[in-house]
Amino acid sequence: MTAGAHDADARTPENGSAEGLDARLVVERGSFRLDVALSVAPGEVVALLGPNGAGKTTALRALAGLTPLTGGRLRLDGTALERTPPESRPVGVVFQDYLLFPHLTALDNVAFGPRCQGATRAEGRARAAEWLGRLGLAEHAGAKPRRLSGGQAQRVALARALATRPRLLLLDEPLAALDARTRLEVRAQLRRHLAEFEAVAVLVTHDPLDAMVLADRLVVVEDGRVVQEGTPSDIARHPRTDYIAQLVGLNLYRGEARGHTVRLGAGAGITTAEDLSGPVFVAFPPSAVTLHRDRPTGASARNLWRCEVAGLETHGDQIRADLGGELPLVADLTAVAAAELDLHPGATVWAAVKATQTHAYPV
Template identity: 75%
Template sequence: MTGDGAAGDAAAAASGPAEEGLDARLVVRRGAFRLDVTLGAAPGEVVALLGPNGAGKTTALRALAGLAPLDGGRLRLDGEDLAPLPAERRPVGVVFQDHLLFPHLSARDNVAFGLRCQGMPRREARAEAGRWLERVGLAEHAAARPRHLSGGQSQRVALARALATRPRLLLLDEPLAALDARTRLETRATLRRHLEEFEAVAVLVTHDPLDAMVLADRLVVVEEGRVVQTGAPDRVARRPRTDYVARLVGLNLYRGTASGHRVRLDAGTAAVTVTVTVTEDLSGDVFVAFPPSAVTLHRERPVGTSARNVWRCRVAGIETHGDRVRAELTGELPMAADLTTVSAAELGLSPGGEVWAAVKAGQTHAYPASDATASPQAS
């Protein structure tokens, strides 16, 4: 499934539950919070659940694993109803954020643990565990206990333990979050290789957009317990539909009403009608997006520039990242702008200062808002 929005989900629902893969609607209530998320995935597909803290990502993963009971909906895997089954009887492998290796067991015996729970004899289980450690590049660490392993090595042991039982559903809960930047880069590449070889369904929970873009075939964005956008990573990145998604992929996002090449925005100050000139010829409810790097800043209103969009703004804050500066702007149109440290110094940027922001029409991207933003939640 790589479609965007409700249309693709509605078509899938109309065709009935898939005999292979994941077909789920997860309804879980926790006090005032209610999770209601529909998920579907084919064998061999990696789906990433993205969302801000408290959105319900981990709750959804726990419901899939059998660690949180469903209050409604359904949970079918390869045509089998998993909802009545306890966690230990589900064909599910889990890689937790903190790996949860047994500290008193060697890497080999940690991997063999799940196989032993399935009834495999000890010698056979340890031999199979050794083969899995070889696959993840840790054969020489088979006798090591977790305290003697690095973070990346522990993560690979946890992955081998989850895969060794040959689950039909693999769940990964922030699997790279505890790693340093260098180890994360190396381990992400290892994880991607193993996910490409995995023939069942994999669900990844992450807050890191790079992890999601690199590892997943499809993104499912959850906010306040509901799906707000779904689609292939490149499509979600090109066409964000909420402020959270726009920030995630590094875009300024606005909603408005289009008439030809002009879009009247539902943003800015109440006293000013804000419009944007775009290259697309559209009509009706639309989104407009552009990257912070498309914004040029000026001390005075630019004259003779090719930019068709110019607004008076005020600097609300400044952050430096290496040789780049991110300026958060308020005023006629709130936005983020990226510029070099040299340009920021020449402009004398400081919080509270007034600037003019300009964006060329060719650097904007307008698209219909009617593509729908959320998956239907009907059972």
């Protein structure tokens, strides 16, 4: 549900600044330690992305005040919030399962936040009606949650959060409970509303597509710490961990570059288009890999490795081959090509990649 006891006139500190979010979230629980720094400007949408157990939800709960900080800082628009209780923070939260009040109509669910801020019943309902209208839900104002579809309930939860005029909007896996078709529609709507949001928005998700579409910047968290941050396109082009590479669908390796050759720790080498020196990452997409049952001739200009098929799975309209051996990698090919090659677990194949299809960049 939403939190916030500041009226619209008290949304910024006394000096009138609008500095956005400046936080270092340190939370220690048992053997797990979260230590994540976040700096988000007003009008910016940042997505916290990472595997299960990375600390994303802990970070979001710390921002909301639902999990106390062990250390660090939390400043919003120049005001320290570390000791501010959740209900007094200018924060709106959209939870994964929405947490709408089942006994209240959509209108009264949205009016709940403004009423908690001191608005009269009439004022709260007027603001709620405005937000329901902006999110295309005016005709559902009198409906209770059980009468709403998943997409409608998600938008009511978003309206409830926005009706408090928060300076920080937190979204916890906001599309996770939707079916694929509804998710596509609501994702587009949510992106439009986030683009119009003037304060700070932080999105927690494990879905790379949600993050890439909704966020201006990604912060990738693994084992309680930030391992990479940047724009979606930068993250996609320059992954720095295996998790990120798998997330964006790339083969990723780390090695030592000498000119156009990168030598990997296992002894294998990759020829690249870039001329570099020192520690580097090398990445290439599964679609860049061509497979052959026999060693191809005349392939001196390409990278070539002897591999063994470890597994096969459907990946969209392609077959993804998981290959082990001299250089572990994944390759995408059509179902027809997989049948012609008679691919099956244990089969030996030769994997080739053109140097021009690799991308090397400094560590």
